[in-house]
Amino acid sequence: MSLPIEVKDLSFQYEEGAAKILRHLDLSVAKGEIVGIVGLSGIGKSTLCFCLSGIIPHVYGGIMEGEVLLNGQSSRELSLPTIATTLGLVFQNPDHQLFAFNVEDELAFGPENLCVPRAEIARRIEEVLAIVGMQDYRHANPQQLSGGQRQLIAVAAVLCLQPEILIFDEAMSQIDAEGRAKLKAVMLRLKDQGKTMVMIDHDLDNLQIADRVLVLKEGRLFPYTGSLS
Amino acid sequence: MTWQLTTLDPRTKLIIVLCLSSLAVFCQNIYLLLLVLLLTLIVVKLTGGELGQLFSKFKKFIKVFLAVIVIQSIFTNEGQVLLQVMQIKLLTDVGLLRGLQTVLRFLIVIAAAVVMTTANSRDIIQGLIQWKVPYELAFMVTIAIRFLPLLQEEATDTLTALQLRGVNLKKIPILKRLRTYSYLLMPLLTSVLIKARDLSVAMEMRAFRAYPQRTSLRELHFARIDYFVIVLSMLLFQLLLWAALVLS
Ligand SMILES: Nc1ncnc2c1ncn2[C@@H]1O[C@H](COP(=O)(O)OP(=O)(O)OP(=O)(O)O)[C@@H](O)[C@H]1O
Ligand SMILES: [Mg+2]
Numbered sequence: 001m002s003l004p005i006e007v008k009d010l011s012f013q014y015e016e017g018a019a020k021i022l023r024h025l026d027l028s029v030a031k032g033e034i035v036g037i038v039g040l041s042g043i044g045k046s047t048l049c050f051c052l053s054g055i056i057p058h059v060y061g062g063i064m065e066g067e068v069l070l071n072g073q074s075s076r077e078l079s080l081p082t083i084a085t086t087l088g089l090v091f092q093n094p095d096h097q098l099f100a101f102n103v104e105d106e107l108a109f110g111p112e113n114l115c116v117p118r119a120e121i122a123r124r125i126e127e128v129l130a131i132v133g134m135q136d137y138r139h140a141n142p143q144q145l146s147g148g149q150r151q152l153i154a155v156a157a158v159l160c161l162q163p164e165i166l167i168f169d170e171a172m173s174q175i176d177a178e179g180r181a182k183l184k185a186v187m188l189r190l191k192d193q194g195k196t197m198v199m200i201d202h203d204l205d206n207l208q209i210a211d212r213v214l215v216l217k218e219g220r221l222f223p224y225t226g227s228l229s
Numbered sequence: 230m231t232w233q234l235t236t237l238d239p240r241t242k243l244i245i246v247l248c249l250s251s252l253a254v255f256c257q258n259i260y261l262l263l264l265v266l267l268l269t270l271i272v273v274k275l276t277g278g279e280l281g282q283l284f285s286k287f288k289k290f291i292k293v294f295l296a297v298i299v300i301q302s303i304f305t306n307e308g309q310v311l312l313q314v315m316q317i318k319l320l321t322d323v324g325l326l327r328g329l330q331t332v333l334r335f336l337i338v339i340a341a342a343v344v345m346t347t348a349n350s351r352d353i354i355q356g357l358i359q360w361k362v363p364y365e366l367a368f369m370v371t372i373a374i375r376f377l378p379l380l381q382e383e384a385t386d387t388l389t390a391l392q393l394r395g396v397n398l399k400k401i402p403i404l405k406r407l408r409t410y411s412y413l414l415m416p417l418l419t420s421v422l423i424k425a426r427d428l429s430v431a432m433e434m435r436a437f438r439a440y441p442q443r444t445s446l447r448e449l450h451f452a453r454i455d456y457f458v459i460v461l462s463m464l465l466f467q468l469l470l471w472a473a474l475v476l477s
Contacts, residue, residue, distance in 0.1 A: 084437075097427075099375060109432075110436055113436040
């Protein structure tokens with residue numbers, strides 16, 4: 001059986017002549033595993049997320065070598081919407097991912113695209129709003145929420161899709177301690193359901209729930225041994 | 230039945246607006262156009278639009294309207310001259326009439342557009358989708374509605390930043406001012422393009438266009454009042470169209 005995520009000899013640079021952000025990087029994530037990734041600012045964590053989710057090479061130019069396999073299929077051969085049916089990405093910046101007029105529409109957008117029946121969409125919205133503790137904001141305008149609240153909605157929007165693979169790019173950076181604890185509990189529950197997760201974070205406390213923690217440095221991943229550099 | 234029609238289905242409002250604006254195009258007779266304008270204003274009031282705001286909008290167009298009347302007068306070689314400056318006929322009765330026609334048409338269309346602003350834009354999109362407009366197209370409209378105000382905001386921000394640095398645009402000669410605007414255009418355009426890219430990525434990462442179909446949490450249903458209003462609009466539309474034909 002193929003692994004949910006398998007990265008083979010991945011190298012990437014945004015432009016010819018620019019620095020190689022990722023160099024011969026390998027990564028395998030098993031089903032039901034939570035992998036944490038840490039690294040210094042600007043080291044390429046978000047870039048790695050873009051590679052894992054197919055945004056690189058589909059959206060950004062740049063030079064990508066090596067391969068990212070999702071359930072055994074190369075990300076080059078899958079379109080972004082197809083990838084999105086099995087993989088959900090929570091972006092680092094919530095401003096770049098919310099576009100609807102109200103929270104309810106925002107959450108419904110994903111499952112609507114997956115042709116989920118109406119009643120089921122309504123049920124999922126209620127469920128994820130309860131998970132992130134934002135029930136009172138169902139009809140609020142996402143643009144008028146605080147940064148942390150928007151981040152919670154961005155997470156909820158991805159949870160609503162019920163993807164098999166979840167990638168969190170510093171999804172907890174603006175969320176308060178209570179929200180983080182809740183979210184971690186949700187992740188553990190999703191893990192029990194067999195979901196695969198990659199979470200990127202600055203804060204090692206958030207990575208307690210990870211099965212293993214890797215450090216990104218010099219364009220590659222190393223097991224975490226207590227220091228970032 | 231109450232006369233508060235604020236909760237009309239957006240599709241009903243769309244039909245009313247289509248009727249009114251087609252009438253604006255077809256009617257030639259000034260009195261008929263006035264009647265259509267009156268009807269439009271009534272509809273605006275009943276659907277919960279702001280008449281006050283509308284009138285202040287009208288006021289902004291007064292100069293344009295005067296210009297239209299003068300231009301029509303200058304370029305039509307018929308009718309009696311009402312006002313002449315040197316060799317130029319600034320106002321003729323035919324010109325005045327044609328100018329008034331154009332102005333009334335403008336007013337009707339502007340007022341009719343206000344009716345649509347009383348509907349929630351998400352509902353308008355849903356209405357279009359239920360009318361079998363491809364959803365990609367409908368979403369393009371949503372995104373445009375969503376992001377135009379943001380764009381405007383960004384433009385004002387850049388201008389303010391410029392003014393804070395002591396550049397007084399009003400005092401710069403026009404050519405130089407145009408060049409300053411062109412400097413603003415590039416960063417604005419870049420930020421718009423980046424925003425558009427990020428947005429399309431975010432949408433695709435949530436499976437937008439994964440399948441040729443999609444479901445919808447929201448569903449619009451016509452109420453009895455909608456059917457009533459639609460039938461009434463259609464009848465009035467035909468009556469007025471007939472009147473327009475007879476009077477032309
Ligand atoms: N679109 C782009 N074009 C060119 N260079 C880029 C682009 N995006 C990022 N970079 C560069 O790639 C490097 C890695 O950026 P990336 O955003 O992946 O870092 P990060 O580890 O996520 O940082 P942070 O902790 O701040 O989120 C940075 O040096 C950045 O300047
Ligand atoms: Mg980052």
